[in-house]
Amino acid sequence: MHEYLVEPIGADPTEFFYTLHSRRFSTLNRTYLLPVDHDEVKRSDIHHRLLQFVFKGRNYVGPVKEALQFGQHRRVLDLGTGAGTWAIDMADEFPRAEVVGVDLAPMQPSHVPPNCTFELCDLDQRWVPYPDAHFDVIHARALHIGIHDYPRFLREVARLLRPGGLVLLVEPTLAPCAPPNNHPPLHGWAALWDTYRACLTQQRIDVSVPERLPELLAATPGFENITVRDGNIPVGFWPQDPHLLSAGQLQWMDYELLLPALRPLLLCNGLPPSTVDRLIQDAQHDLYHPAFPPSTIIHIAYASKCL
Numbered sequence: 298m299h300e301y302l303v304e305p306i307g308a309d310p311t312e313f314f315y316t317l318h319s320r321r322f323s324t325l326n327r328t329y330l331l332p333v334d335h336d337e338v339k340r341s342d343i344h345h346r347l348l349q350f351v352f353k354g355r356n357y358v359g360p361v362k363e364a365l366q367f368g369q370h371r372r373v374l375d376l377g378t379g380a381g382t383w384a385i386d387m388a389d390e391f392p393r394a395e396v397v398g399v400d401l402a403p404m405q406p407s408h409v410p411p412n413c414t415f416e417l418c419d420l421d422q423r424w425v426p427y428p429d430a431h432f433d434v435i436h437a438r439a440l441h442i443g444i445h446d447y448p449r450f451l452r453e454v455a456r457l458l459r460p461g462g463l464v465l466l467v468e469p470t471l472a473p474c475a476p477p478n479n480h481p482p483l484h485g486w487a488a489l490w491d492t493y494r495a496c497l498t499q500q501r502i503d504v505s506v507p508e509r510l511p512e513l514l515a516a517t518p519g520f521e522n523i524t525v526r527d528g529n530i531p532v533g534f535w536p537q538d539p540h541l542l543s544a545g546q547l548q549w550m551d552y553e554l555l556l557p558a559l560r561p562l563l564l565c566n567g568l569p570p571s572t573v574d575r576l577i578q579d580a581q582h583d584l585y586h587p588a589f590p591p592s593t594i595i596h597i598a599y600a601s602k603c604l
């Protein structure tokens with residue numbers, strides 16, 4: 298068994314935060330440069346509600362219920378839990394399961410179902426500090442930009458899952474709102490996302506992970522029954538269908554919060570403040586006034602641990 302490095306959430310959560318360019322960040326991992334503050338909690342909540350629309354009112358796709366039918370101790374792990382909303386909803390839905398949400402920062406609510414707990418841990422380390430075959434379901438959503446070696450991370454996920462357990466990976470594309478055929482791109486929007494991807498690459502984050510989830514799962518020993526469920530999500534207020542309109546509004550709100558959240562990361566990569574502010578303003582302009590009805594892609598893949 299590996300040494301346990303999980304931190305209980307202590308009495309003084311301020312020790313887990315530092316401030317950079319007016320946003321709050323985690324002291325546990327100073328290379329993860331999206332904020333862990335109030336606006337990111339809001340964005341994490343919005344993202345969760347958006348995916349509930351996409352999953353038609355549910356918290357997941359795939360055989361999650363089936364994976365939680367066996368054994369006396371049913372355990373669910375949410376990696377990079379953010380505001381913890383997925384973990385909380387899963388704890389409500391499966392009251393006999395123990396749900397653990399793990400993150401770099403204590404930004405989850407304190408009033409949660411009794412079967413839900415949160416722990417602090419940097420998942421970008423060699424060992425994820427839980428025993429082998431401990432969990433029935435492992436969920437990791439919008440996490441890959443905090444993980445430098447995603448293949449190693451998946452090997453850890455395989456180790457932590459019991460045989461027959463399920464991993465569910467969800468990663469939004471890092472190239473959203475591509476133009477339809479023969480349509481010019483949203484230049485300001487595209488420039489910001491190109492720069493964001495270049496900064497992540499400079500920090501040795503593999504920006505191709507979202508598109509390659511099935512391939513990466515297939516390359517990890519121990520997974521089988523790999524299933525892909527990628528989806529298109531409208532961005533904005535253009536859909537006529539009320540269900541799609543709600544999804545589009547939520548995705549728009551998510552991006553509206555994300556654009557200023559990228560500022561510290563771009564500044565830390567050496568871009569001058571005037572360039573960063575112009576990039577963000579131009580992207581905001583395209584978000585508020587798109588030249589075509591934009592949509593984005595969410596990459597989803599799940600797999601079972603071999604029996």
Ligand SMILES: C[S@@+](CC[C@H](N)C(=O)[O-])C[C@H]1O[C@@H](n2cnc3c(N)ncnc32)[C@H](O)[C@@H]1O
Nearest residue numbers: 341344377378379400401419420421438439443
């Ligand atoms: C974009 S948020 C997504 C939150 C949540 N999974 C959701 O879908 O709403 C990414 C989360 O992953 C956490 N994170 C990033 N890198 C991490 C790491 N190396 N170890 C643990 N958590 C990490 C961040 O602190 C943040 O809360």
